[in-house]
Amino acid sequence: MTQDRAFDFVIIGAGMAGASAAYFLSRSARVLVLEMEAQPGYHTTGRSAALYTEAYGNAPIRALTSGSREFLTGPPDAFTETPVLTPRGVMFIGREDQLGSLDEAFASGSEHVDSMQRLTGAEVLERVPVLRPGYAAAGVLEPEAMDMDVNALHQGFLRGAKRNGAEIRSNAPVDGLNRSNGMWNIHANGEQILAKAVINAAGAWCDVIAQMAGARPVGLIPKRRTAILFDGPEGEAFADWPAIIDADEEFYARPESGALMGSPADETPMAPCDVQPEELDIAIAVDRLQQATTLEIRRIIRSWAGLRSFVADKTPVVGFDPGVDGFFWLAGQGGYGIQTAPSMGRVAAALAIGDGVPDDLKAFGVAAADLSPSRFGQL
Ligand SMILES: Cc1cc2nc3c(=O)[nH]c(=O)nc-3n(C[C@H](O)[C@H](O)[C@H](O)COP(=O)(O)OP(=O)(O)OC[C@H]3O[C@@H](n4cnc5c(N)ncnc54)[C@H](O)[C@@H]3O)c2cc1C
Structure with a gap:
């Protein structure tokens, strides 16, 4: 392939990260997405709990979450x-014994979400009547937290990227990357592909x-999280019912x-x-849920695990x-x-083409410096 036929960006990984970046980048650049699995979404993206909560995570996460609400509530025409x-x-x-943790959840959630409410034990029980009477001394409600249709969002990004001219190749594991004369030579599935820039959206495999x-790796640590689906x-x-989350995040549950x-x-x-999933983690899930509720979990319909990957x-x-x-x-x-x-996805696309963080996201508190890989120190 000659340099003028090279891609502007090759994105490695077609999970939610790669798909969203492809969607926004392909509006102004020539984009190829390489996915090692047959099915984009096979790894972490297809294994989430699908909850949208603005009171979760640190300040940069909350800014990114709130900045996503408008798109998630009213995506563009033909998106999904x-x-x-x-x-x-x-x-x-x-x-x-967890009232202190609930106070913290309320204080930290209220910094960002105006509608956070404190609930008495009786109000908690009224909302989820299978909690053991007397188990919950109190609660904190985020009424505007939502369920997400992860597949609709992921497929919407992939479809939209294709409509913009992006190519998405499955069964294409990247196994070599070299840079010479200002271009990347990417090896995938026996092919060599040229690109001006590479976007590392490989989830647990980013390092x-x-x-x-x-x-230099950023010290990414993939962490296993287990989930079970069982009869209500x-x-x-x-x-x-609302989703319930233990004040110390030792378990959570929601209708699905x-x-x-x-x-x-x-x-x-x-x-x-x-x-x-490990049998022990499934047993711990069942035990914690049965201690907190009157549910008798006799049949597990499905269990799965996924990797949530964090830097320090x-x-x-x-x-x-x-x-x-x-x-x-x-x-x-x-x-x-x-x-x-x-x-x-929008911030990634803007920074990759040399623009700054879009103004509307800046207003939510999204800052390039908070997200920058430079915070780990130069080589
Ligand atoms: C149990 C659980 C509950 C969760 N709950 C929530 C929730 O409620 N709300 C929320 O927002 N998030 C939740 N998450 C987190 C969310 O699922 C992840 O943050 C998100 O899916 C990460 O997307 P990703 O694209 O980075 O990773 P992935 O979906 O893993 O995508 C990375 C892709 O890169 C590909 N890849 C890797 N190496 C190569 C290579 N060499 N060549 C080509 N392709 C490669 C992989 O095959 C993979 O498809 C949860 C996660 C888990 C496990």
Whole structure:
């Protein structure tokens, strides 16, 4: 391929991060997305809890989440036929010994979300009547937290990117990256592809890709999180219950697809892989949920695990590498990569083409310096 036929950007990974960046970048640049699996979304994107909450995560995460709300609420025409957000509400619950944690949840949530409410134990029980009587001493409600249709959002980004002229290739694992004469030569599936810049959106594998490119890793740690889907209580209309999250995040649960989804909120560090749930974590999930509720979890319909990948400060890494030309990071989305995707994709595209953070996102508090890979120090 000659240099004039080179791609402007090759994006490695077609999960939510790569798909959202492709969607926004392809409006003004020639983009190719390379995905190692047959199915984009096979890894973390397809395994999330699908909750949108603006009271979750640190300040940069909250800014990115709030900045995504407008897109998620009213995506552009032809983006998706189904709504991405539907009402749910999130209720933090705490026992008597967790009242301090609930105070913190309320104080920190209220800094960013005006509608946060404190609830008494009785009000908590009224909203989720299967909690053991007397279990929850109090609660904190984020009424505007939402369920997300992750597939609708992901497919919307991929379809939109294709409409803009981006190419998306599956079964294309990148296994080599070299830079010469100001261009990247990318090896994938026996092919050699030329690009002016590479976007590292490989999820749990972002540090592996960095090493391939000769860039210094950012210390990304993939952490396993387990989820189970189980039968809801017979005779109860539970579809409209809010999600419940333990005040110390030791478990959470919410209605999903006519059943209930639960998680022990585990965070086990692992090497990047096709992670599977461990029996012990499933047992812990069942135990914690049964201690807090009168539910008897007899049948698990499905269990799964996914990798949430974090750097030390738990803030995503978005921007050009300070030591390797044309190498752009879009990593460390942790447990927030779906709810932040519209902002993160836009910021990534803007920074990659040399613009600053869009003004409307700046107004939410999104700052390039918070996200920059330069915060880890130069080579
Ligand atoms: C149990 C669980 C609950 C969660 N709940 C929520 C939630 O409620 N709300 C929320 O916003 N987020 C949630 N998350 C987090 C969210 O799912 C992630 O932040 C997000 O999916 C990360 O997207 P990604 O594109 O970075 O990663 P991925 O989806 O993993 O995509 C990375 C892609 O890169 C590809 N790749 C890797 N190496 C190569 C290579 N060499 N060549 C080509 N392709 C490659 C992979 O195959 C993969 O498809 C949750 C996650 C888990 C596991």
